[in-house]
Amino acid sequence: MTTLTVEANNLTRIYGGREAVSDVSFTLSKGEVLGFLGPNGAGKSTTMKMITGNLAPSKGSVKICGVDMIENPKEAKALIGYLPETPPLYREFTVDEFLAIAARLHGVSAKHIRAAVQRAKERCGLTEMSKRLIENLSKGYQQRVGIAQAIIHNPMVVILDEPTVGLDPIQIRDIRALIKELGGEHSVILSTHILPEVEMICDHVQIIDKGKLVFNGSIDVLKQQRHGNKLLLGLTNPPSHDVLLKVAGVESVEALPNGLLRVRYAAGKVPAEALVQAAVSKGWGLHQINPDQTSLEDVFVQLTYQDAAA
Amino acid sequence: MILKVARKELKSVFASPMGWVILALLQFGFGTYFLNGVNEYFEVMSGAIRPAERTGVTMFIGQSVFGLASFVMLFSVPLLSMRLISEERRSNTLPFLFSAPLSLTEIVLGKFIGLVAFLSILVAMIAVMLCTLNAWADIDFGYLFSNVLGLWLLVASFSALGLYFSSLTAQPVVAAIITFIALFGLLIVDRFLTGDEASVTNYLSLMHHFQPFARGLIDTADITYFLLFIVTFLTLTVRRLDADRLRG
Numbered sequence: 001m002t003t004l005t006v007e008a009n010n011l012t013r014i015y016g017g018r019e020a021v022s023d024v025s026f027t028l029s030k031g032e033v034l035g036f037l038g039p040n041g042a043g044k045s046t047t048m049k050m051i052t053g054n055l056a057p058s059k060g061s062v063k064i065c066g067v068d069m070i071e072n073p074k075e076a077k078a079l080i081g082y083l084p085e086t087p088p089l090y091r092e093f094t095v096d097e098f099l100a101i102a103a104r105l106h107g108v109s110a111k112h113i114r115a116a117v118q119r120a121k122e123r124c125g126l127t128e129m130s131k132r133l134i135e136n137l138s139k140g141y142q143q144r145v146g147i148a149q150a151i152i153h154n155p156m157v158v159i160l161d162e163p164t165v166g167l168d169p170i171q172i173r174d175i176r177a178l179i180k181e182l183g184g185e186h187s188v189i190l191s192t193h194i195l196p197e198v199e200m201i202c203d204h205v206q207i208i209d210k211g212k213l214v215f216n217g218s219i220d221v222l223k224q225q226r227h228g229n230k231l232l233l234g235l236t237n238p239p240s241h242d243v244l245l246k247v248a249g250v251e252s253v254e255a256l257p258n259g260l261l262r263v264r265y266a267a268g269k270v271p272a273e274a275l276v277q278a279a280v281s282k283g284w285g286l287h288q289i290n291p292d293q294t295s296l297e298d299v300f301v302q303l304t305y306q307d308a309a310a
Numbered sequence: 311m312i313l314k315v316a317r318k319e320l321k322s323v324f325a326s327p328m329g330w331v332i333l334a335l336l337q338f339g340f341g342t343y344f345l346n347g348v349n350e351y352f353e354v355m356s357g358a359i360r361p362a363e364r365t366g367v368t369m370f371i372g373q374s375v376f377g378l379a380s381f382v383m384l385f386s387v388p389l390l391s392m393r394l395i396s397e398e399r400r401s402n403t404l405p406f407l408f409s410a411p412l413s414l415t416e417i418v419l420g421k422f423i424g425l426v427a428f429l430s431i432l433v434a435m436i437a438v439m440l441c442t443l444n445a446w447a448d449i450d451f452g453y454l455f456s457n458v459l460g461l462w463l464l465v466a467s468f469s470a471l472g473l474y475f476s477s478l479t480a481q482p483v484v485a486a487i488i489t490f491i492a493l494f495g496l497l498i499v500d501r502f503l504t505g506d507e508a509s510v511t512n513y514l515s516l517m518h519h520f521q522p523f524a525r526g527l528i529d530t531a532d533i534t535y536f537l538l539f540i541v542t543f544l545t546l547t548v549r550r551l552d553a554d555r556l557r558g
Contacts, residue, residue: 052409056556078411088406092325101321104314105410149406 003030005079005157005187006051010060013046013211020046021211023060028157028204033183035202035219036191037300043211044191045085048161051189052082065156078107081155085162087146091135095126095145098134099152106153120148123178125171139166147175151182158182160190164197176201195300207300230292231272233261236285247274262292311412315420316427319394323428332390333431336382340436343378347371348443367443368450369526376457376524379436380517383429383465384493390428391472392486394421395547399480408555418547422473422540429465433458453526460523463536467516468493470543477550 006028013021021043028034038044049055051062053069053076062069067076090098099117108116121127124144129137134145143166150158163179164172180201182188192198198205198219205222207215215222238261241253249271254262265271272289279286323329351370398404407417437458443449471492476485497517512518516539519532 049405052405054405054408054555074411074413077409080409082405082409084402084405084409086402088403089401090322090403091401092322097321097325101318102406102410105311105318105407105412107311107411 234288319424
């Protein structure tokens with residue numbers, strides 16, 4: 001139990017009679033990165049606000065490292081670093097001044113502030129911006145300052161609401177590396193719209209739709225769902241489906257609108273070689289064969305759609 | 311932790327030229343009144359007035375300077391207090407304070423103390439300016455102290471009210487206007503229903519409680535009034551912010 005950093009139990013939030021988040025429960029252990037996915041308005045930000053104590057849940061409880069957020073908010077908040085959707089920046093300060101204030105308010109002791117600011121700047125690539133006013137920074141740099149203020153006090157749990165919005169591709173790569181690095185010693189929760197991002201950096205994934213958790217599990221489960229046991233086959237002179245079904249391992253064949261064939265096969269029996277040999281010997285005119293990956297988007301749509309249908 | 315928030319507020323006032331400009335302009339105004347007061351004192355007291363009706367230099371100059379100060383604060387406090395919370399609301403920086411290990415009371419008290427600390431600089435400058443009279447005359451420090459205390463309590467009350475109205479809206483200008491109207495109303499409310507010394511409006515009026523200080527009388531009832539006034543509005547502010555957390 002000691003390794004659990006975040007415990008959310010039956011979190012529910014009601015806005016004017018409508019449940020924006022209903023009955024969301026999950027746990028997070030030390031060193032894990034949790035990706036939080038969902039369409040717009042699904043309740044991602046609301047859930048994050050509840051975890052960070054910015055919003056009181058209508059029902060349920062949040063515990064950070066065993067400290068209850070509602071009963072001991074100060075102790076619990078000291079363990080959290082939070083970057084809201086819009087980075088909370090005091091524009092009239094310079095980067096250094098702002099980060100020093102953030103460190104001080106988060107209880108970093110006076111003699112460690114300078115070192116903490118320096119470290120946060122280095123981690124977020126802000127060292128050259130020290131003396132600049134936050135107001136004059138570009139959006140990407142402002143986003144970085146937002147991340148820097150969230151990690152300045154070395155919190156147990158870092159919660160980032162869409163951290164890579166507005167960054168250029170290189171910055172995104174850096175921030176992803178940073179999040180992965182943070183995941184080593186802290187727990188990280190991040191919400192995002194960008195699905196490949198989740199695949200790259202998260203250990204765990206949660207998909208939330210209309211306030212309900214529709215998927216909660218390890219990223220591997222999602223990846224498996226994604227890869228499936230399918231091949232895409234492009235043939236110039238395709239034989240009838242029956243012929244294809246006789247090839248060892250093939251379970252079903254489906255013609256796709258773009259002229260390709262989708263071949264499903266039994267788990268572990270990849271019929272690629274057999275298909276290529278058959279194609280060559282029978283002159284089917286093979287021009288393409290590759291594993292068929294359902295995009296993460298499709299999985300995502302499937303999961304959120306299933307929920308809507310249910 | 312309260313002081314850390316206060317320090318942040320004070321820093322943000324001086325981060326832009328606004329803090330300096332306000333200090334300079336107001337000090338210029340007070341200084342002018344002070345000088346005029348010194349000049350006029352010699353003219354008025356030079357013999358035309360019977361000795362029994364003469365007042366001391368402290369009271370003569372103090373009256374004009376502190377009279378101006380309480381009036382000027384009516385305009386400057388709303389301008390300073392307006393941004394305390396509404397600005398944070400507008401630029402979405404409240405989550406920064408809410409997710410830091412601070413209680414709401416600490417945030418509100420910190421902001422209040424930050425503003426009062428800034429205004430105390432003004433009050434202190436007035437006090438020092440009047441004390442310089444002591445180099446040439448024997449001034450009445452008791453009178454001065456009572457005026458400084460009164461003015462300080464008055465601006466602290468203004469700040470508490472301003473802080474509350476700032477927490478109600480996301481538009482600093484709206485906060486400033488409402489604060490100004492409310493303060494103005496509270497200052498002049500005793501003018502409307504005069505006559506009855508014990509009437510409720512008299513009791514509510516800020517000016518009514520400030521006047522004894524201006525005369526040099528420190529009355530615990532007036533001090534209590536100002537303290538209650540401050541506590542009431544700070545409590546209301548805490549409750550307003552708490553409602554944010556509860557209702558979203």
